[in-house]
Amino acid sequence: MTEHLSGGDMLIRALQDEGVEYIFGYPGGTALHIYDAIFRQQHIDHILVRHEQAATHMADGYARSTGKPGVVLVTSGPGATNAVTGIATAYMDSIPMVVISGQVPLAMIGSDAFQETDMVGVSRPIVKHSFMVRDCKDIPEIVAKAFHIATTGRPGPVVIDVPKDTTDPAITAPYIRPESVKMRSYNPAVRGNGRQIRKAARALVAARRPVIYSGGGVIQGEASAELTSLARQLNVPVTNTLMGLGAYPAEDRQFLGMLGMHGTYEANMAMHEADLVFAVGARFDDRVTNDPAQFCPEASVVHIDIDPASIAKIVPVDVPIVGDVKSVLTDLLAEVALLLEKEPRSADVLNSWWSRIDVWREKNGLNHDLKPEPGKRILPQLAIQTLYKVTEGKAYVSSDVGQHQMFAAQYYKFAEPRRWINSGGLGTMGFGLPSAMGVQIAHPNETVACVTGEGSFMMNMQELSTCLQYKFPIKIMALNNQALGMVKQWQDMQYGGRHASSTYSDSLPDFKTIAEAFGHVGLRVDRVEDLEPAVREMFDPKNKDRLVLLDVWVDPEEHVYPMSIKGGSMADMVLAKAGEGKE
Amino acid sequence: MTRRAILSVLIENEPGALSRVVGLFSQRGYNIETLSVAPTDDETLSRLTMISEGDDATIEQIIKQLYKIVEVVKVQDLAEIDSIEREIMLIKVRATTGDLRAEIKRTVDIFRAQVVDVTPETYTVQVVGPEDKLRAFIASMGDAKILEVVRSGATGIARGTRVLSV
Numbered sequence: 001m002t003e004h005l006s007g008g009d010m011l012i013r014a015l016q017d018e019g020v021e022y023i024f025g026y027p028g029g030t031a032l033h034i035y036d037a038i039f040r041q042q043h044i045d046h047i048l049v050r051h052e053q054a055a056t057h058m059a060d061g062y063a064r065s066t067g068k069p070g071v072v073l074v075t076s077g078p079g080a081t082n083a084v085t086g087i088a089t090a091y092m093d094s095i096p097m098v099v100i101s102g103q104v105p106l107a108m109i110g111s112d113a114f115q116e117t118d119m120v121g122v123s124r125p126i127v128k129h130s131f132m133v134r135d136c137k138d139i140p141e142i143v144a145k146a147f148h149i150a151t152t153g154r155p156g157p158v159v160i161d162v163p164k165d166t167t168d169p170a171i172t173a174p175y176i177r178p179e180s181v182k183m184r185s186y187n188p189a190v191r192g193n194g195r196q197i198r199k200a201a202r203a204l205v206a207a208r209r210p211v212i213y214s215g216g217g218v219i220q221g222e223a224s225a226e227l228t229s230l231a232r233q234l235n236v237p238v239t240n241t242l243m244g245l246g247a248y249p250a251e252d253r254q255f256l257g258m259l260g261m262h263g264t265y266e267a268n269m270a271m272h273e274a275d276l277v278f279a280v281g282a283r284f285d286d287r288v289t290n291d292p293a294q295f296c297p298e299a300s301v302v303h304i305d306i307d308p309a310s311i312a313k314i315v316p317v318d319v320p321i322v323g324d325v326k327s328v329l330t331d332l333l334a335e336v337a338l339l340l341e342k343e344p345r346s347a348d349v350l351n352s353w354w355s356r357i358d359v360w361r362e363k364n365g366l367n368h369d370l371k372p373e374p375g376k377r378i379l380p381q382l383a384i385q386t387l388y389k390v391t392e393g394k395a396y397v398s399s400d401v402g403q404h405q406m407f408a409a410q411y412y413k414f415a416e417p418r419r420w421i422n423s424g425g426l427g428t429m430g431f432g433l434p435s436a437m438g439v440q441i442a443h444p445n446e447t448v449a450c451v452t453g454e455g456s457f458m459m460n461m462q463e464l465s466t467c468l469q470y471k472f473p474i475k476i477m478a479l480n481n482q483a484l485g486m487v488k489q490w491q492d493m494q495y496g497g498r499h500a501s502s503t504y505s506d507s508l509p510d511f512k513t514i515a516e517a518f519g520h521v522g523l524r525v526d527r528v529e530d531l532e533p534a535v536r537e538m539f540d541p542k543n544k545d546r547l548v549l550l551d552v553w554v555d556p557e558e559h560v561y562p563m564s565i566k567g568g569s570m571a572d573m574v575l576a577k578a579g580e581g582k583e
Numbered sequence: 584m585t586r587r588a589i590l591s592v593l594i595e596n597e598p599g600a601l602s603r604v605v606g607l608f609s610q611r612g613y614n615i616e617t618l619s620v621a622p623t624d625d626e627t628l629s630r631l632t633m634i635s636e637g638d639d640a641t642i643e644q645i646i647k648q649l650y651k652i653v654e655v656v657k658v659q660d661l662a663e664i665d666s667i668e669r670e671i672m673l674i675k676v677r678a679t680t681g682d683l684r685a686e687i688k689r690t691v692d693i694f695r696a697q698v699v700d701v702t703p704e705t706y707t708v709q710v711v712g713p714e715d716k717l718r719a720f721i722a723s724m725g726d727a728k729i730l731e732v733v734r735s736g737a738t739g740i741a742r743g744t745r746v747l748s749v
Contacts, residue, residue, distance in 0.1 A: 129653040185594075185654055
């Protein structure tokens with residue numbers, strides 16, 4: 001017998017049927033029927049944040065670290081608009097998310113009712129799709145479609161706007177869950193074109209200066225193993241984008257590090273001089289290519305992506321392949337094996353390419369052997385290296401946005417996918433702590449570290465309260481340079497050192513006390529000789545169940561290098577401050 | 584090299600679908616010169632025709648981005664195939680003297696247009712055709728004072744047996 005449920009109950013039942021474990025949200029008037037439905041069931045836990053932006057980032061961290069869609073519930077008006085930054089963050093990085101927003105009753109829409117905002121309109125440019133519920137009986141189908149769209153093809157956030165009267169407990173309708181979702185207008189590609197794949201395989205085998213340039217798509221597409229096999233099979237160097245870190249083991253000999261604006265010297269040089277750029281699940285972002293007209297002048301380009309619109313958007317592509325990266329790489333591996341069988345390749349075919357890369361490596365664009373020098377300020381790079389050492393490279397690391405984010409990306413060597421959680425596309429300050437919370441709830445027994453800066457941290461530090469409520473033992477390393485470091489770096493390099501609105505050293509709070517005031521452990525370190533002991537204390541077994549915030553006072557003059565020179569090619573980089581011995 | 588594209592789009596006839604298509608053009612800075620939209624014989628579908636301009640890469644990107652909109656079912660660039668383009672224009676002109684009225688009527692006949700409303704001071708003329716014909720008619724009005732022009736935006740269809748359908 002078909003059950004009759006109210007819209008509110010139907011919504012929650014539909015989420016249960018999708019396998020949802022957590023809803024991250026914040027209640028309010030138009031969402032109250034839904035909240036009551038959550039209260040009357042046991043299968044889904046609701047996590048109460050302190051600001052709706054944090055709910056979206058939490059859902060985002062949950063999604064990035066698990067691959068499952070994150071679910072957010074907010075009320076209408078300010079609840080919905082506060083969620084916008086987090087939705088845009090997820091959209092830019094193609095993160096699966098379903099955001100349910102309350103809305104004023106259908107009859108009041110358009111009347112400028114209390115807490116009314118046109119959420120479908122406001123969110124339209126930053127969602128993969130959106131729905132408005134007009135009748136409670138449509139809820140099961142809408143939810144099924146929303147999850148299908150959010151998680152398939154190129155993933156992304158989907159908004160479901162729910163007018164209050166469609167969740168009225170007094171009105172019920174039969175709950176009929178669609179057996180499958182079919183939409184004639186939505187059919188994402190899966191398999192790549194066989195002929196194109198053969199072409200790509202031939203190009204890769206024939207290349208003498210190839211580079212694999214892989215991005216977030218490899219992580220989203222769970223294709224890390226296939227990518228690694230392909231690279232190893234042909235001894236091809238690999239570079240990852242900021243979003244792609246962890247897709248290829250960073251300690252591996254074939255890994256060149258991150259590429260792009262703050263990429264390694266060897267990665268950017270290899271790209272610039274390559275004869276084949278083999279792009280997988282990456283989108284030729286402007287932070288990677290520098291001037292697209294000067295991009296990789298000698299290379300032909302193979303580009304594998306699930307989104308046809310990503311291909312040939314920025315640079316011309318010689319072999320475009322639209323498809324799911326895992327499926328395409330699997331087919332490609334078979335094709336390469338076939339080619340090698342027919343025409344075995346000498347093992348040293350890439351030797352001269354590797355010796356050129358080794359010369360670039362010797363340039364030591366990233367300083368790998370930083371030593372604590374007593375009496376000197378703490379270098380932020382050393383703080384990240386220490387974090388890497390103490391956590392043995394096994395932590396999930398979320399970051400905020402700015403210099404600390406780049407240092408973390410450069411110096412924490414991610415061995416596995418889904419361990420590096422950061423806002424790459426939108427660059428959202430305030431992302432770090434709430435996304436770490438989403439990671440921690442999904443992985444309660446794993447070490448979760450949040451690398452932040454004092455500027456980013458202050459954008460969402462109210463969530464320390466949520467962390468206490470749900471006992472998230474996150475370890476926060478705040479690289480405190482008493483300034484908006486990346487802004488200040490640009491001002492140093494491009495605005496004659498005029499620090500317009502980027503410093504506030506006379507008005508910073510004591511972060512140790514703040515952590516303590518929120519019921520957590522606060523630590524502070526400003527002498528380099530105390531750095532490692534402080535980081536060890538953060539991860540000491542006695543703090544296993546506690547959130548610890550370590551306020552690290554770092555050298556405020558430090559810049560992120562390498563840095564690409566604006567308007568140039570990928571080979572145009574500044575490696576150090578003028579007069580510091582490097583070019 | 585920029586060229587003209589006549590984008591014919593089948594979209595689900597659902598609330599909000601049109602705003603997604605229009606929004607795409609402003610979000611991504613694409614040109615949109617004319618836009619016409621109406622339901623088709625299949626009431627679940629609307630057909631939308633847009634004239635846009637750009638180089639080949641931009642137009643290719645516009646088509647790909649249109650396909651990314653979940654409600655978009657099919658897209659075709661009619662400028663790339665053998666097709667018929669039609670637009671309707673209503674133009675109100677001052678026609679106060681006998682000479683002027685005769686002159687306007689002659690031009691109307693040449694263009695195979697129609698006078699659809701007459702007052703002692705004005706003629707309202709309906710012109711149907713591709714955009715260049717409409718422009719030529721406006722230019723040919725010469726001394727007659729144009730009071731008002733309204734155009735529907737182009738619509739189009741492929742010649743021959745080729746059809747745009749689901």
